Amino acid sequence: MTLLIRNDEATSLMTVEEAKPVMREVLTDQAYGRATNFPRYRMPIPTGFLQWGPARWDAQGVMGYKVWANTGSPLEGVWIHLHSLTGAEPLAIIDGHHISRCRTGAYSAVxxxxxxxxxxxxxxxxxxxxxxxxxxxxxxxxxxxxxxxxxxxxxxxxxxxxxxxxxxxxxxxxxxxxxxxxxxxxxxxxxxxxxxxxxxxxxxxxxxxxxxxxxxxxxxxxxxxxxxxxxxxxxxxxxxxxxxxxxxxxxxxxxxxxxxxxxxxxxxxxxxxxxxxxxxxxxxxxxxxSLGVSVTDVAVAHATYEKARRAGVGTDVTHFAGLPEVVAHG
Structure with missing residues (x-):
């Protein structure tokens, strides 16, 4: 199942305080080779940029990326896509605004x-x-x-x-x-x-x-x-x-x-x-x-997804997120 988690839902699920132990855990895993960060790519456009940043958290079996389409406002166009390391279907597509705020604060705290x-x-x-x-x-x-x-x-x-x-x-x-x-x-x-x-x-x-x-x-x-x-x-x-x-x-x-x-x-x-x-x-x-690193976005997104799944929060968009099905039907 692929969950779509909107910003108001993410706000209800994750706090800066809750993000701090997640941050410490993923950075510790990164120190021991159980999580990997990859460089972000930023493509310039006339009105701003499109940024894409991938990472994997092997200890939790997930990978993902944050995509940020900035056309003048930092409050628009931020989404985090979360995938399993073993399955093609996305686990979640999450509005990244609140998560980015929690991640940035928690990163500085750690x-x-x-x-x-x-x-x-x-x-x-x-x-x-x-x-x-x-x-x-x-x-x-x-x-x-x-x-x-x-x-x-x-x-x-x-x-x-x-x-x-x-x-x-x-x-x-x-x-x-x-x-x-x-x-x-x-x-x-x-x-x-x-x-x-x-x-x-x-x-x-x-x-x-x-x-x-x-x-x-x-x-x-x-x-x-x-x-x-x-x-x-x-x-x-x-x-x-x-x-x-x-x-x-x-x-x-x-x-x-x-x-x-x-x-x-x-x-x-x-x-x-x-x-x-x-x-x-x-x-x-x-x-x-503190420039921000992709592995921390993936970590806080994963923690938010797990809370959403347990609480029954979010919208099931599996039918729309299933790329093979879309391709098969032209």
Missing amino acids: AAEVLLSGRESRPRRLGIYGTGRQATAQVEALSGVIDIARVRCYGRDAERRNRFVTDVTERLGLACEAVDRPRDVAAGADVIVTATSSKEPVLLGEWLDEPELIVAMGANKRYERELDAAVVRRMDTIVVGDLTEASSNCGDLIQGIDGGWLTWSQVSELHPLLRSGRGDPAPAPVLFE
């Missing part, structure tokens, strides 16, 4: 948990650039793995900033304030997240005090940069989800490669750090470039 492991347990001050749906998911996810003393945010739209503060304060129960100057987000911050759609740097190295961790997750094209060169130069440890993906699309790091002051040998991948007995914490400050 990265923070791993990269801050072994350090002093204390309240940390969080600064975040961006006040959209991904920014709220970041704070929600990080609050489950970090004791957050306060949140300080900046976004260009004052009204959205205020809505963000209300949401974080009332829904998550965290102290949150909006600032009028972007440099004030970085001042005194222990953890900084950039979750914007900006093509130019929103965080400058001259603003940093002594951050332990920076999570950059908004820029995912080679010509986009959320961080200036001074930020990257300050980092003692740089971690990405996938080196192949980063070498194609991580503008924050490509600026250093092109400038000759950074090499890919200085950059590590996240999933090997989830192996047991990995030793001492990484030297701080740490930069995690």
Whole structure:
């Protein structure tokens, strides 16, 4: 049976908090060769791009891909197709908007948990650039793995900033304030997240005090940069989800490669750090470039599908999804 799972159904089935153990499980499996990520392909079109990203999770017997037809709005045209490793019929076709939000937040949370492991347990001050749906998911996810003393945010739209503060304060129960100057987000911050759609740097190295961790997750094209060169130069440890993906699309790091002051040998991948007995914490400050990797989309989609199947949620579209049947009837 092939299930069609719409976004409102996926929203009822999966939360950011529920996505975190799924994320840890698939990244651990990837570290031990039980899951495989493959590079995403992005085809340019006059109004945007079509992106396709496949992966397989052998430990769960599934494979799949996310296809994203972006024609100007990031809120349209995202679907995840899930298949069994042993059968041709699709298991599910899932609207990927909510799943992508959960996946992105959970990915940052697991990265923070791993990269801050072994350090002093204390309240940390969080600064975040961006006040959209991904920014709220970041704070929600990080609050489950970090004791957050306060949140300080900046976004260009004052009204959205205020809505963000209300949401974080009332829904998550965290102290949150909006600032009028972007440099004030970085001042005194222990953890900084950039979750914007900006093509130019929103965080400058001259603003940093002594951050332990920076999570950059908004820029995912080679010509986009959320961080200036001074930020990257300050980092003692740089971690990405996938080196192949980063070498194609991580503008924050490509600026250093092109400038000759950074090499890919200085950059590590996240999933090997989830192996047991990995030793001492990484030297701080740490930069995690969260471009997103396909194996994490497949993992959260699979967990959502399993919940839908057990709960009887979704629409059976087996007749329409069965390609051999369609071909046989012309």
